[in-house]
Amino acid sequence: MRRESFKKLSLRKIIRPLSIALLLAVLLLSVHPTFSAALNAKSAQRSSPYVSDPASFSKLELPFSPFIFVFAHQDDEIAYFAMMKKLVERGHHIKILWITDGGASAPPDIRRKESRDALSLIGIKEDSLIFWDYPDGKSIFYPVEIVDRLTVLMRRIKPRALFVPAYEGGHPDHDFAHFAAVTAAMRMKHPPDIFEAPLYNRYNTSIVAFNQFIPAETPTLYTYMTRCEVFLKFRAFLTYRSQFWGTVLPALIFGGPRLFDPKEPYRKKPSWNYLNPPHEGELYYESFPLKCTLGITFKDFAEAVRKVLSARQQ
Numbered sequence: 001m002r003r004e005s006f007k008k009l010s011l012r013k014i015i016r017p018l019s020i021a022l023l024l025a026v027l028l029l030s031v032h033p034t035f036s037a038a039l040n041a042k043s044a045q046r047s048s049p050y051v052s053d054p055a056s057f058s059k060l061e062l063p064f065s066p067f068i069f070v071f072a073h074q075d076d077e078i079a080y081f082a083m084m085k086k087l088v089e090r091g092h093h094i095k096i097l098w099i100t101d102g103g104a105s106a107p108p109d110i111r112r113k114e115s116r117d118a119l120s121l122i123g124i125k126e127d128s129l130i131f132w133d134y135p136d137g138k139s140i141f142y143p144v145e146i147v148d149r150l151t152v153l154m155r156r157i158k159p160r161a162l163f164v165p166a167y168e169g170g171h172p173d174h175d176f177a178h179f180a181a182v183t184a185a186m187r188m189k190h191p192p193d194i195f196e197a198p199l200y201n202r203y204n205t206s207i208v209a210f211n212q213f214i215p216a217e218t219p220t221l222y223t224y225m226t227r228c229e230v231f232l233k234f235r236a237f238l239t240y241r242s243q244f245w246g247t248v249l250p251a252l253i254f255g256g257p258r259l260f261d262p263k264e265p266y267r268k269k270p271s272w273n274y275l276n277p278p279h280e281g282e283l284y285y286e287s288f289p290l291k292c293t294l295g296i297t298f299k300d301f302a303e304a305v306r307k308v309l310s311a312r313q314q
């Protein structure tokens with residue numbers, strides 16, 4: 001017994017400083033000029049030469065209609081952190097909806113508080129936030145209800161642009177938030193511009209790729225960040241304390257400095273066919289370890305899509 005507790009104690013003594021050292025290393029590498037310049041050059045080679053800035057949105061008509069962001073979980077918003085900051089700075093009104101309660105990995109009230117805290121760093125207030133409470137990991141089991149509720153919301157808000165997680169096979173809730181919001185938006189008389197941003201996927205990698213698009217016909221666009229904004233995004237990312245072991249640390253390990261690239265990627269939604277998987281090969285949520293915790297396959301996702309497509313529109 002004594003030896004076991006001694007072992008546990010020593011293990012804890014090792015893991016904590018190691019995690020802190022890793023975090024510091026990633027932060028230093030992200031902001032180090034030589035390293036980030038090298039990374040930028042590398043990612044510029046990989047991505048499309050087409051570059052745009054969200055400032056162009058201010059030239060759109062309907063100046064008082066908001067931008068809406070639809071997510072599955074309370075931390076998905078990190079994908080659009082710089083975009084949200086720039087829109088708020090320019091005085092635009094934004095709405096952010098989370099479809100699930102995020103309760104699979106921590107109590108829902110803690111997840112909501114973490115999102116509120118992260119977004120308060122860029123001046124986003126409570127009246128911009130909408131929390132629904134569908135069970136985390138199970139949104140595909142309420143397909144028609146969620147799409148109908150989103151349709152009512154879209155028609156009320158009349159957004160000028162919709163931002164969703166990319167369709168990428170990372171998590172079925174992400175893909176369903178994407179599909180449901182896109183479907184609701186397309187039911188509007190004047191559908192908004194629709195954009196997607198990557199979280200994580202298994203395209204072209206044996207483990208997981210963070211913050212990288214699956215190739216598609218629409219060019220990658222970027223929201224540019226200053227070094228201070230990159231640092232702010234890093235601070236926001238550490239706000240999701242309940243997700244440290246499950247998301248934050250894996251993202252830092254596998255996404256590394258790329259996660260805090262001063263170019264935050266997004267693009268106009270490609271013309272996905274949601275009855276087909278987003279890419280060939282194994283989807284991330286169908287692979288270990290997510291397949292053990294979620295137990296959802298692409299067949300289940302496609303079934304939810306089919307139900308929405310065959311349901312009578314509200």
Ligand SMILES: [Zn+2]
Pocket residue numbers: 072073075076171174
């Ligand atoms: Zn998520």
